[in-house]
Amino acid sequence: MLERFALGAQVALQPYALLMTLLGVAWGILGGALPGISGSIAMALLLPFTFGMDPAVALMMLAGVYVGAMYGGSITAILISTPGTPGSAITVVDGYALHQRGQSGKALGVSLVTGTVGGIAGVFLLVAFAVPLSRIALAFGPPEYFAFGVFGLALISSFVGRDLVKGGISAVLGLMLATVGTDPFSGTPRFTFGSVDLVGGVAAAAGMIGLFAVSEIFYQIAEGVDWERIRGRYTTALPSLLELWRLRVATVLGIVFGTIEGLLPGGGGAIASFIAYNEAKRWSKHPEEFGRGSLEGVAAPETANNVVTATALIPLLTFGIPGSNSAAILLAGMMLHGLQPGPALFDRTPHVVYGLFVGLLVANLFMLGLGLLALRPSIALVNVRRPFLLAGILGLVLVGAYSINNSMVEVWIVLLTGLVGYSMRRYGYNVLAMVLGFVLGFMVEANLRRSLLISLGDPWVFFTRPISALLLALAVLTFAWPILRRIREERLSVAGAEQGLAERAAG
Amino acid sequence: MKRKAVWLSVAGVLVLAVSVAALGQSRYPTKPVVLVTHSSPGAGGDIFLRNLAKHLEGIVPVPLVVENRPGGASARAVAYVATSPKDGYVLYGATPTMLQTPLLTKTQYSYLDLQPVANVFFDPMILYVRAESPWKSLKDVVDEAARRPGQIRFGAATPGSVEHMIAYHLMSVAKVKVQPVTFEGGGDLLVAVLGGHVDLGVGEYAEIASQVQAGKVRVLNSFTEQRIPGTTIPTAKELGFPVVVEKFRGLLGPKGMDPEAVAFWERAVQQVLRKPSYQMYYRSVYQVPAYMDHVQYKLYLDRMNMTLRRYLKSIGLIQ
Numbered sequence: 001m002l003e004r005f006a007l008g009a010q011v012a013l014q015p016y017a018l019l020m021t022l023l024g025v026a027w028g029i030l031g032g033a034l035p036g037i038s039g040s041i042a043m044a045l046l047l048p049f050t051f052g053m054d055p056a057v058a059l060m061m062l063a064g065v066y067v068g069a070m071y072g073g074s075i076t077a078i079l080i081s082t083p084g085t086p087g088s089a090i091t092v093v094d095g096y097a098l099h100q101r102g103q104s105g106k107a108l109g110v111s112l113v114t115g116t117v118g119g120i121a122g123v124f125l126l127v128a129f130a131v132p133l134s135r136i137a138l139a140f141g142p143p144e145y146f147a148f149g150v151f152g153l154a155l156i157s158s159f160v161g162r163d164l165v166k167g168g169i170s171a172v173l174g175l176m177l178a179t180v181g182t183d184p185f186s187g188t189p190r191f192t193f194g195s196v197d198l199v200g201g202v203a204a205a206a207g208m209i210g211l212f213a214v215s216e217i218f219y220q221i222a223e224g225v226d227w228e229r230i231r232g233r234y235t236t237a238l239p240s241l242l243e244l245w246r247l248r249v250a251t252v253l254g255i256v257f258g259t260i261e262g263l264l265p266g267g268g269g270a271i272a273s274f275i276a277y278n279e280a281k282r283w284s285k286h287p288e289e290f291g292r293g294s295l296e297g298v299a300a301p302e303t304a305n306n307v308v309t310a311t312a313l314i315p316l317l318t319f320g321i322p323g324s325n326s327a328a329i330l331l332a333g334m335m336l337h338g339l340q341p342g343p344a345l346f347d348r349t350p351h352v353v354y355g356l357f358v359g360l361l362v363a364n365l366f367m368l369g370l371g372l373l374a375l376r377p378s379i380a381l382v383n384v385r386r387p388f389l390l391a392g393i394l395g396l397v398l399v400g401a402y403s404i405n406n407s408m409v410e411v412w413i414v415l416l417t418g419l420v421g422y423s424m425r426r427y428g429y430n431v432l433a434m435v436l437g438f439v440l441g442f443m444v445e446a447n448l449r450r451s452l453l454i455s456l457g458d459p460w461v462f463f464t465r466p467i468s469a470l471l472l473a474l475a476v477l478t479f480a481w482p483i484l485r486r487i488r489e490e491r492l493s494v495a496g497a498e499q500g501l502a503e504r505a506a507g
Numbered sequence: 508m509k510r511k512a513v514w515l516s517v518a519g520v521l522v523l524a525v526s527v528a529a530l531g532q533s534r535y536p537t538k539p540v541v542l543v544t545h546s547s548p549g550a551g552g553d554i555f556l557r558n559l560a561k562h563l564e565g566i567v568p569v570p571l572v573v574e575n576r577p578g579g580a581s582a583r584a585v586a587y588v589a590t591s592p593k594d595g596y597v598l599y600g601a602t603p604t605m606l607q608t609p610l611l612t613k614t615q616y617s618y619l620d621l622q623p624v625a626n627v628f629f630d631p632m633i634l635y636v637r638a639e640s641p642w643k644s645l646k647d648v649v650d651e652a653a654r655r656p657g658q659i660r661f662g663a664a665t666p667g668s669v670e671h672m673i674a675y676h677l678m679s680v681a682k683v684k685v686q687p688v689t690f691e692g693g694g695d696l697l698v699a700v701l702g703g704h705v706d707l708g709v710g711e712y713a714e715i716a717s718q719v720q721a722g723k724v725r726v727l728n729s730f731t732e733q734r735i736p737g738t739t740i741p742t743a744k745e746l747g748f749p750v751v752v753e754k755f756r757g758l759l760g761p762k763g764m765d766p767e768a769v770a771f772w773e774r775a776v777q778q779v780l781r782k783p784s785y786q787m788y789y790r791s792v793y794q795v796p797a798y799m800d801h802v803q804y805k806l807y808l809d810r811m812n813m814t815l816r817r818y819l820k821s822i823g824l825i826q
Contacts, residue, residue, distance in 0.1 A: 044548025048573070051561060141704030182580070185689050187667035187824055189612055196582040196614050265694060319701065320717050321694035332549035336558065338791045342717025405578035446691065453688045454660050454704060 005127070008354025011056045012362060020057050021359055024064025025366040029374060031065065032072020035082045035209055036400025036410075039069030040325035047333060055337035056352045060359030062333045063309075066326045067119055067363040070305050071371050074111040078298070079104060079382045080393045082213035086204055086270035086439040087305045090277045092212055093432060094290065094297030101293050104379045105236035106243070110295050111302040112371040113244055114251050118303035119364035121255045122262070122310025127357055133311070134318040137263045142450040143462050147471035148264070149444035152271040153436065154479040155278045160430045161291075164483070170430040173420070174437025175445075177202055184446045185453075197409040202417075205404055207438050210414040211431050213397050215421025217390050222422070234383050236376050243295060250280035250296040254303025261304065262311025265321045270439045272308065273301035278478065310360055317341055317353065535595060535768050539570040542758075544600045545584035547577045551630075555756050555794075556600040559627065562785035566778050580608040582616070589620035591761045595768025598624065599759045603669050606812045610819055611667055618812065622764040623804035625776040626757035628789065629797040631735045632673055634727045634743070635715055636707045637700050645728045645746050648707060652683035661685040662696045662708035669754055670709050672818045673730050676750045677743065700724070711754065713793040736795060755797070755811070757804060773800050 011017060024046070031042025043065045050058035073084025078095035091111065098107035125133065140148070153171065160167025180191045181201025192198035254276045261272030280300035281290040290297045312323030313330070320341035322328035334341055339349060346353050382389055401414040421431050455461035463469045542560060546552030553575060560571035576584040581604040591597035599605075599621065609617035634645060642648050652659050664670040666689065674687055688705050690696040693714040700708040701723060712735060718724040728743045729735050732751050743750045758772060779785055780796045789796065799807055819825045 041548070044553075044575075047548060048557060051557075137698060138702035141699060141702055182665065184665060184691060187611065187665045187671075192612070194613055196579040196608070196612050199580045199582070199608070199612055200578060265698060315698070319694075319698060320714070321698055329549040332554055335554055335792060338788055340717045340720075340791070343721040343723075344717060405583070406576060407578055407583060409578065450688055450690070453686060456658060456686060 001127075004350045004354045005358070007351050008356070008358040011054075011351045011355035012060060012358035017057045017060055017355070017359070018362065020053070020061040021064040021363050022366050022370075024061035025068035025363050025370055028065035028068020028070075029072040029075075029367070029370055030068075032069030032084045033075045033378070034072075034400055035076055035080075035084070035213065035397045036205055036403045038085050038205060038325070039066050039073065040329050041403075042069050043326055043329040044332075047329065047336070050333060051336065055334070055339055055349070056355035056359075058337060059330065059333055059352060059356045060363070062330055063356060063360050064363040064366065066309050066330065067306070067360065067367050068370070069326070070119075070302075070309060071112060071115055071367050074115070074298075074302055074305070075108065075374075075378050078107045078111065079378060080213060080396075081216045082393070082397060083208055084205075085305075086208065087273050087308065088301065089208055089212070089270060089435050089439065090273050090301045090432075091298055091305075093277075094292075094294045096216075097291065097293035098295070098298065099234065099382075102233050102235055103237075103293065104234040104382075105375060106239045106295065107293075107298055108371075108375050108379070109238040110244070110247065110298045112368060112375070113239070114247060114254065114299040114303045115306040116364050116368045117251055118254055118258060118306035119309055119367070120361060122258065122307040123357060123360045123364070125259055125307075126310045126313055126360075130314050130318060133259070133263055133314050136260070137265065137315045137319070137321075137323075139467060140264055141465075142447045142454055143465050143468040144471065145264070146444060146447035146451050147462060147468040147475065148271060149440050149447060151471050151475040151478065152274055152440045153444065154475040155274050156433045156436055157479045158278055158281065158482040159432050159436070162486070163428065163430075166428055167430045167433045170424060170433040171437040173424075173429075174434035174439075175441040177207060177417075177434075177438045178441025179445070181442075184442075185449050197407070201442070202413055202438075203404050203410055204439055206401055206410040206413045207417055208435060209397050209401055210417025211421040211435050211438070213393065214414055214418025215425060215431060217394050218418055218422035219425050220386070220390060222426075234379050236379050238372075238375075239295065247296055247299040249283050250276075250300040251303045253279045253283065254300045254305075255307050258304035258307025259311045262308040262323050263314055265315050265323045273304045274436065276300040276304040282481070306364075313356075317345060318343060535765070535771055536567065536569045538596060539572050540567070540595070541597045542571055542573050542600055543576055543584050543588050543597060544573065545577055545579075545581035545602075545604065546575065548575050552600055552602055552756075555628070558785075558788060559600075559779065562782055562788070563775060563779050566775050566782070579614075580612075581605050582608050582612075582614045585609075585614070585618070585621065586616045588759065589616040589761055593761050593763045593765060595760060595765045595771070597760065598772070601755070601757050601759050603754055603811070603815070605759075606808070606815055607667055610812075610816055610825060618759070618808055620762050621759040622762050622769065623801050623808055624758040624760055624764070624769050624772045625801060626755055626797055626799035626804045626807065627776055627780070628756040628794040629731070629753035630756065631712045631793060631795055632669065632709060632730045632752060632754065633712045633715070633735075633740065634677075634707060634709050634730070635700065635719075635724050636727060637703060638723055638725055639703070640706070640725065642707070642727065643725075644741075645743060645748060648727065649681045649683055649748075652678075652681070652685050656684040657686055659685045659707070660688050660705040662688050662690055662699055662705040664693070664696070665689050665691070666822055667819060667824055669752055672815070673709050673750060673752050675818060675822060676752065677730075677748060680748050680750055697724075711793075716793055731795070735793065737790065752814075753795075753797070755807070756794070757799070769801050 031037045073088045076082040077088045077091040081096045083089040095107045156171045257272040257276040280296045312327040315321045315323045316327045322331045401410040404410045542556045544552040556573045588599040663674040693710040696708045699705045
């Protein structure tokens with residue numbers, strides 16, 4: 001193993017390989033920061049240029065893009081409320097809140113540092129436990145995926161705050177949006193209104209850009225929030241070491257859930273960051289800060305995201321099955337060079353596999369360096385008069401929406417979902433709950449129906465299989481926890497008030 | 508005098524235009540050719556075209572540009588190619604999706620608005636189980652299915668797909684009933700088979716080849732006309748179950764495409780299939796060369812379209 005690692009280092013630490021990785025990371029940060037250009041698209045755009053390279057270098061460069069795009073995506077999530085991938089959707093909540101409070105540098109710095117920690121932890125897990133971890137992927141059948149998705153949906157109760165009914169309605173709207181497209185079991189088009197453009201469903205990126213970014217722009221325009229107070233408002237101060245140390249619990253939670261997410265090719269790619277966020281909130285000493293700008297609320301999902309960059313390679317390298325869209329492009333990169341992923345790859349071309357591992361480590365360090373360099377300029381970019389900023393963002397996201405499929409359909413979807421999101425914000429509905437429903441809806445539905453096919457119609461399949469039963473039990477607890485706590489708090493405060501009255505009466 | 512000059516110059520321009528046109532015709536191609544795919548970058552159709560383009564270097568004297576036009580389950584790419592100029596500078600890298608989408612949904616353009624140019628490959632489809640499975644051959648599966656009708660969990664892709672069609676045809680040929688379980692992609696299905704969540708799966712050989720080598724998966728048979736080159740996998744046909752369905756990959760242009768350009772590409776495809784470096788590549792990903800000229804290809808597509816339509820009708824997806 002060490003020998004192979006040395007072999008990988010030999011390949012990965014050549015000046016040319018380092019340069020290509022650096023370029024990859026830079027391109028990834030840039031691509032991730034452009035709405036609509038996700039990590040996988042940024043990688044795909046680079047794919048043709050890697051044709052002539054040594055396969056190891058080509059894969060390192062692509063992995064560099066993958067890593068860089070994760071941070072790039074969180075730049076937009078934090079600064080303009082536009083998540084690059086479903087995985088960074090939840091980062092918007094606290095990241096953007098921190099930015100609005102002026103602590104942009106801290107939010108970005110936390111995302112960067114915890115992301116690097118997560119990325120490097122992921123590489124170590126990948127190197128040390130690839131084979132045992134790959135068994136987890138096999139243990140997950142359709143009932144387990146369904147239960148995992150339900151676990152994700154159960155988080156809604158903790159995101160929506162007091163108004164469970166409005167939160168529920170929001171989540172159902174998201175689930176409804178996810179049903180548009182070809183029915184996964186009968187093959188008939190659903191809710192496409194005869195339009196061939198909707199046969200593939202609503203693109204996740206388009207729905208998220210609309211619901212988060214465009215609705216935020218509409219909201220700011222309509223409400224006239226802070227129309228004039230601008231310049232010098234956002235600070236670039238980085239988080240202190242003490243502040244970073246306080247994030248250790250959130251970071252570890254991010255690593256745990258990110259690892260699981262990466263292993264599950266059918267997981268949808270967003271559940272880990274949502275769960276990590278929720279657990280970080282539960283374990284936090286200051287849960288009340290979540291949603292209003294908690295550094296832990298940025299750390300947990302951003303760690304989880306970056307762990308996935310490494311652990312998604314486990315099913316890719318062991319089964320040839322990509323654990324995420326970006327891993328799929330990496331697979332394409334391997335195929336282009338005639339490399340068949342699978343157990344034999346480790347023995348046949350160790351310099352490629354271990355070169356890729358070392359390359360990932362290097363890419364994470366490059367991401368930290370480049371991210372620190374890019375931090376000030378990117379904050380300066382949004383530090384302009386609000387009308388300019390909003391117009392600029394709107395232009396950027398519309399171009400991004402167009403670039404998803406090079407067509408106007410996504411532009412209309414973005415504007416429409418933007419209007420929906422705006423009305424929801426206006427009337428106290430929960431946009432985040434809708435996004436959660438939207439990104440998990442298809443996976444939950446497909447796996448529910450698939451499980452019932454597999455069990456030949458027996459619904460007990462979800463409870464007789466241990467992992468699925470456990471996940472469903474966790475889902476119930478997760479759903480009930482915030483509600484029970486709220487009830488208890490209310491009862492305590494009522495009791496307290498009664499006691500006060502009694503004391504006063506006695507006194 | 509003046510008028511004469513005008514006439515002369517007009518004549519001159521005409522002569523020039525005609526000769527340029529003639530030159531252009533005899534020397535197709537003179538500018539970059541765009542190869543359109545409905546796949547997103549990195550997906551099967553995209554990889555096929557990019558590799559084809561790479562190996563056509565030296566055979567085609569102009570740059571080849573791969574353009575991704577995803578969306579609308581191939582409808583957008585087909586519409587783009589169908590409405591392109593017919594001079595042969597826009598070609599479409601087709602897969603069966605091109606036939607399925609217009610059958611399932613109303614689209615403005617279908618393959619009938621395209622000019623078949625040449626088929627390049629078949630992607631062989633196979634039936635597989637995990638190594639722990641007791642089944643050694645297709646016959647074991649059929650026997651078991653006859654014993655326990657509707658209880659064997661047969662993993663395939665969405666109804667309407669080639670994989671599903673194979674499962675369906677196989678069952679009607681063998682006169683047994685199974686429980687079809689659909690998955691979104693071949694990779695998801697492979698994990699489910701490996702994990703024992705479904706009993707067997709049908710998919711592309713290329714997708715599972717590395718698991719076969721690792722001894723994790725056993726291939727029962729292929730659904731090809733002849734055995735997959737370089738393997739001893741029996742075909743379903745030789746086992747007595749005549750089910751032959753292949754995923755084709757080929758090139759089409761807009762209807763009415765310049766015949767000279769069609770002929771040029773027929774030659775280019777034949778040449779590239781003989782190129783050793785390309786052979787090494789396509790064998791490594793288990794693509795089987797299946798050249799057809801534009802006449803054969805048209806007949807093949809018509810036949811495939813009819814088969815698909817009949818199948819979609821029989822499973823009740825279309826009227």
